[in-house]
């Protein structure tokens with residue numbers, strides 16, 4: 001068919017126009033920086049009153065043949081625009097995801113958040129040390145109540161009714177008990193001598209009744225004690241550790257050996273001497289204060305009191321359920337708080353009980 005120079009294929013004009021439309025849609029989509037912008041741009045092309053819809057409507061006047069070609073071409077353009085739209089949607093979604101990942105990025109090379117590290121209280125460290133040292137010498141460790149009866153705290157320990165320690169000035173009395181036998185916060189760990197010995201005797205009752213030898217009582221009893229007292233070297237709550245060794249043939253010599261050994265091990269020094277200074281306690285006879293003296297170091301040359309001690313009084317042995325003619329031994333009571341102060345060079349007891357983490361963390 002010969003072509004008139006004036007004839008232009010209708011679909012060619014339309015083609016170019018449609019290509020341009022697709023191109024401009026691509027540009028508009030590319031310029032949309034957000035999903036919302038993109039949806040606006042979409043509406044201009046393939047929305048209800050968009051350009052494609054307009055072109056469709058414009059076909060009304062065309063012949064059936066033209067409608068076919070024109071319609072197919074418009075559809076192709078529409079599909080191309082939809083593909084461009086889908087592509088841009090995906091690109092925006094990817095970009096958003098990337099931005100989010102970047103914003104939430106973890107720097108795995110940063111040091112982690114540290115958990116606060118706890119540690120034992122310096123007095124607890126001392127108690128552990130005392131238990132380990134006496135444990136290695138064959139002593140059991142016993143624990144007892146901090147609320148005590150008058151009997152265990154005083155009477156059973158041969159403490160007379162009018163002893164000054166019983167006064168309200170020294171002792172915290174608590175509710176419960178009777179006027180004659182009030183309850184109190186134990187003023188020392190010595191009541192554990194009686195409590196432990198009574199249990200021990202009970203356990204070996206059969207052997208005792210059969211005239212067999214009773215295994216020796218060898219025990220320490222560390223714990224909290226209370227007195228109405230407060231200054232740089234006294235706290236209303238403080239610690240004591242009781243020691244008791246009872247058998248058929250236990251002497252003061254044994255106390256000296258055991259306690260000297262303990263002090264040298266505790267302070268990790270053989271450069272240390274002990275002195276047993278005569279004293280008085282109702283529950284021992286004879287009684288002695290134990291002083292130690294370092295021969296070198298910052299405390300050298302001073303006598304430092306570390307414990308009370310003595311041979312257990314016959315009345316106390318009797319209150320343990322034992323015959324004082326047959327059983328004999330010694331006891332001691334020391335102050336773990338004092339030992340801690342000496343070991344670490346702390347000069348105010350109250351620091352131990354203020355709970356200041358800056359002080360306490362030095363002992364970790």
Ligand code: DAH
Nearest residue numbers: 188190308309310331332333
């Ligand atoms: N209980 C005494 C006090 O608190 C210390 C003491 C002294 C304990 C002599 C003893 C001992 O076992 O034999 O002062």
